[in-house]
Amino acid sequence: MFRHVFVYRFKYLIRDRELVFWTFVFPVILASFFYMAFFNINKDEAFHPINVAVVYGGEEQYDAPFKAVIEDASKGKDKLFNLKDATSQSDAEQWLKKGRIAGYFTSGETVKLTIKDSELEQSIMKSFADQYRSSRLAVQRIAQDHPDSLKEELLKDIGNRGNYVKETAGGNSEPDSMLNYFYALIAMACFYGSFWGMKEVTDIQADISDRAARVNTAPVHKLLAFIAGSAAALVILFTEMLLLLAYLNFALHISFGNRAGLVILTALTGSVLGLSFGALISAIVKKGAGMKVAILTVATMIGSFLSGMMYMDMKYLIARYVPFLAWLNPVNLLTDAFYALYYYDSLSHYVRTMGMMCIFILLFCTGTYLIVRRRKYAGL
Amino acid sequence: MIHVKNLVKRYGELVALDHLSLDVREGEIFGLLGPNGSGKSTAINCILSLLSFDKGEVEIFGKTMAPDAYDLKRKIGVVMQNVAVFEELTVYENIDYFCGLYIRNREERRHLVEEAIHFVELDDFRKFYPKKLSGGLLRRLNIACGIAHKPKLIFLDEPTVAVDPQSRNKILEGIERLNEQGVTIVYTSHYMEEVEQICSRIVIMDKGRVIASGTKEELKAMITLGEKITVEVFSINEEQLSQLRTLPGIVSVEHIDRQLYIKSGKGSNNLEIVLDFLKKRQIGFGRIYSELPTLNDVFLEITGKQLRD
Numbered sequence: 125m126f127r128h129v130f131v132y133r134f135k136y137l138i139r140d141r142e143l144v145f146w147t148f149v150f151p152v153i154l155a156s157f158f159y160m161a162f163f164n165i166n167k168d169e170a171f172h173p174i175n176v177a178v179v180y181g182g183e184e185q186y187d188a189p190f191k192a193v194i195e196d197a198s199k200g201k202d203k204l205f206n207l208k209d210a211t212s213q214s215d216a217e218q219w220l221k222k223g224r225i226a227g228y229f230t231s232g233e234t235v236k237l238t239i240k241d242s243e244l245e246q247s248i249m250k251s252f253a254d255q256y257r258s259s260r261l262a263v264q265r266i267a268q269d270h271p272d273s274l275k276e277e278l279l280k281d282i283g284n285r286g287n288y289v290k291e292t293a294g295g296n297s298e299p300d301s302m303l304n305y306f307y308a309l310i311a312m313a314c315f316y317g318s319f320w321g322m323k324e325v326t327d328i329q330a331d332i333s334d335r336a337a338r339v340n341t342a343p344v345h346k347l348l349a350f351i352a353g354s355a356a357a358l359v360i361l362f363t364e365m366l367l368l369l370a371y372l373n374f375a376l377h378i379s380f381g382n383r384a385g386l387v388i389l390t391a392l393t394g395s396v397l398g399l400s401f402g403a404l405i406s407a408i409v410k411k412g413a414g415m416k417v418a419i420l421t422v423a424t425m426i427g428s429f430l431s432g433m434m435y436m437d438m439k440y441l442i443a444r445y446v447p448f449l450a451w452l453n454p455v456n457l458l459t460d461a462f463y464a465l466y467y468y469d470s471l472s473h474y475v476r477t478m479g480m481m482c483i484f485i486l487l488f489c490t491g492t493y494l495i496v497r498r499r500k501y502a503g504l
Numbered sequence: 505m506i507h508v509k510n511l512v513k514r515y516g517e518l519v520a521l522d523h524l525s526l527d528v529r530e531g532e533i534f535g536l537l538g539p540n541g542s543g544k545s546t547a548i549n550c551i552l553s554l555l556s557f558d559k560g561e562v563e564i565f566g567k568t569m570a571p572d573a574y575d576l577k578r579k580i581g582v583v584m585q586n587v588a589v590f591e592e593l594t595v596y597e598n599i600d601y602f603c604g605l606y607i608r609n610r611e612e613r614r615h616l617v618e619e620a621i622h623f624v625e626l627d628d629f630r631k632f633y634p635k636k637l638s639g640g641l642l643r644r645l646n647i648a649c650g651i652a653h654k655p656k657l658i659f660l661d662e663p664t665v666a667v668d669p670q671s672r673n674k675i676l677e678g679i680e681r682l683n684e685q686g687v688t689i690v691y692t693s694h695y696m697e698e699v700e701q702i703c704s705r706i707v708i709m710d711k712g713r714v715i716a717s718g719t720k721e722e723l724k725a726m727i728t729l730g731e732k733i734t735v736e737v738f739s740i741n742e743e744q745l746s747q748l749r750t751l752p753g754i755v756s757v758e759h760i761d762r763q764l765y766i767k768s769g770k771g772s773n774n775l776e777i778v779l780d781f782l783k784k785r786q787i788g789f790g791r792i793y794s795e796l797p798t799l800n801d802v803f804l805e806i807t808g809k810q811l812r813d
C-alpha cells in the first residue's frame with residue numbers, strides 16, 4: 125500500500141510544473157543572476173583592457189609623468205589600458221567617433237578626459253584620471269625638490285589596477301559574505317518546498333479537499349497514506365536540492381567547504397524543515413488554497429530577506445541588534461548551517477544551528493500530527 | 505444492510521441532522537430526496553464515518569461503522585457530490601490510484617480498472633487528463649473512481665449535478681445495471697424525476713428530518729391529491745367557477761390566464777366529471793392535460809413548499 129501511494133503521489137507531484145518551477149527552476153535562475161552580478165566583473169578573464177588614446181599637450185613637465193603612469197598601466201598581464209598614440213587631437217576624435225577607443229586623455233596642467241558615454245569602461249577611465257590628478261597634487265611638493273622622483277611616487281600611488289575596477293564596480297564582494305547570498309538562496313528553495321508539504325496535507329485532510337475525503341473512505345490507514353505521500357514529496361524536494369547544490373558547486377563554483385557529507389545532510393534537513401513547515405501551515409489554515417500559498421510565500425520571502433538573501437547587511441543588523449531573531453528564523457538557521465560548514469573548522473556552530481532546526485522540525489511535525497491524526501471531522 | 509438510528513449532527517447552532525433514522529435493504533436502490541441544504545450529504549458523510557456526529561448509531565453490514573472498520577470500507581464505494589480526481593493524473597491513472605487503495609493485486613486491478621473504464625464508456629479517453637474532459641465525462645470519471653473495486657454497497661451523492669440530459673441518462677442506466685448485478689445503492693438527489701425513475705425505495709428529507717418514506721407508489725398514496733387537471737377555457741364566470749368547486753372529488757380550482765388548474769382527490773373518473781360539467785354549461789375549452797401526482801406534490805403537501813425553487 126505504501127508503495128502504491130508513494131508511486132502515485134510521486135507521479136502526481138512531479139507533474140505539477142508550476143511547483144517544479146518555483147522549487148527548482150526559479151532558484152537556479154536566481155543563482156545564475158546572482159553569479160553574474162557578483163563575479164563577472166571580478167573575474168580576470170572577464171576583464172578586457174580598455175582601448176584609450178592620449179593626446180599630449182607638448183609641455184614636457186606635464187606630459188612626462190603622465191606618460192610614465194599611463195604606460196605603466198598599459199603593460200603587463202593585468203593591464204588596464206590598450207594604449208594608442210595619437211599624433212593629434214583630431215586623430216583621437218576620429219577613433220572615438222568610430223568606436224575604436226572608449227575615450228582619450230589630454231595631457232596638460234590638468235588631465236582632461238574625453239569620453240563618449242558613461243559606461244563602465246569610461247568610468248574606469250574617469251577614476252583613473254581623477255586619481256592621477258589628486259595624486260599629482262599630493263606629490264607636488266616632493267616634485268618641487270626632486271623632479272625625477274615625481275614619476276616614482278606617482279607610480280607607487282596609482283598602483284594596481286584592481287583599485288579602479290573594484291571601486292568602479294561598486295562591489296563589496298568579499299568572497300565570504302557573498303557566499304551567504306547563495307546559501308540563503310538554497311534555504312529559500314527549501315522553504316519553497318513547503319508547497320509540496322501543503323499538497324500532501326491538502327490531499328489527506330477530508331475537510332480540505334474532496335480527493336482527501338475519498339482517500340478517507342478507503343480501507344487505508346490515514347497516517348500511512350500521509351507518510352507515503354510525504355516521502356514522495358521529500359524525495360522530489362531533496363533531489364531538487366541536490367541538483368541545485370551540484371549546479372552551484374560545479375557550474376558556478378560556489379564553495380561549500382570540504383565536508384560534502386555534511387552539506388548533503390544539511391540539504392536533507394532543510395528539505396524536511398521546508399516540507400514540515402508547509403504541512404503545518406496547510407493543516408492549520410485548512411480551506412482557502414490562495415491564503416495558504418500567500419502565507420507560505422510571504423513567510424519564505426521574509427525569512428530569506430532576514431537571512432540576507434536580498435540585502436546582506438540585514439543579517440548583520442539582526443545579529444547585532446536582535447540576535448534571538450536569527451535563532452527563530454528557520455530560513456536563517458539553514459543559511460547559517462551552510463555558512464558554518466564553509467567557514468569554521470570547528471563544528472560547534474554548525475551543530476547548534478542543526479540542533480535548532482531539528483527542534484523546529486519536531487515542532488512542525490508534532491503540530492501537523494496532532495491535526496492530521498484525527499479521522500473524523502467536525503465539518504467538511 | 506445499513507441501519508441508522510437517531511442520528512443528530514449539529515454545526516454550531518444549526519441542526520443539520522435531527523434524529524435521522526433509516527434502513528437500507530440489500531439489493532435495493534435507496535433514494536434520499538430532499539431540497540438543497542436538507543442534510544443529504546451530511547447524512548452520507550456521517551454514515552461513512554467522515555463526519556463526527558453528536559448522537560446516534562450507524563451500522564453497515566451489521567457492524568458499527570468507524571474510520572478503521574477496514575473490512576466494511578473494503579466493500580463500500582463512494583462517489584462524492586463534487587468531482588474529486590487528480591488533475592495531473594490521466595483517466596486511467598486516476599481510476600487505478602483509487603482502485604489500488606482497495607485492491608493490492610496488480611493483475612486483478614488492471615482488469616478491474618479496464619472494466620470500470622468500459623463501464624462508464626471512457627474507452628477513448630484513458631490517456632486524457634481531467635482538464636480535457638467535458639463536464640459529463642468528468643462526472644463519469646468521478647463515478648468510475650468510486651466503483652472500480654466492485655463494492656457491494658455504493659453511495660452516490662448527486663452524481664448528475666450539472667450534467668446534460670443525455671449523459672444523465674447514461675449515468676442512470678449505469679446505476680441500474682450495477683443494481684442488476686446485485687449491488688445495493690444509496691442515491692441522493694434533489695431531482696425528483698431521477699429518484700422516481702430508478703429508486704425502489706425513497707426517503708424524503710427536509711431540514712435534517714425524514715418527512716416520508718416508502719416506494720413511490722406508497723408515497724403518492726399518502727397524500728390526498730389524486731390528479732392534476734389543466735384545461736384551457738375561453739370564458740368562464742365566477743358563478744360557474746364556484747359551482748365547479750362543489751363537484752364531487754374536486755379539491756381546488758384556480759383560474760389564471762384562461763387556464764383552469766384543477767386538483768382532484770383519488771378516483772378514476774375526475775376528468776370525466778370536469779368535462780361533463782363544461783359541456784353542460786357550454787363553456788368552450790381547448791387543450792386539456794391530466795397529470796398524476798409527482799414526488800414534488802408529495803413534498804408540497806407535507807411541507808407546504810416546493811421541492812425545487
Ligand SMILES: Nc1ncnc2c1ncn2[C@@H]1O[C@H](COP(=O)(O)OP(=O)(O)OP(=O)(O)O)[C@@H](O)[C@H]1O
Nearest residue numbers: 503504515520539540541542543544545546547694
Ligand atoms: N461545514 C459546515 N459548517 C456549517 N454548516 C454546514 C457545513 N456543512 C453543511 N452545513 C449546513 O448543513 C446543512 C445540510 O447540508 P448538506 O450539505 O448536508 O445538504 P444537502 O442536502 O447535501 O444539500 P445539497 O443538495 O445542496 O447538496 C446546510 O444547511 C448546510 O448549510
Ligand SMILES: [Mg+2]
Nearest residue numbers: 544545546585
Ligand atoms: Mg449535498
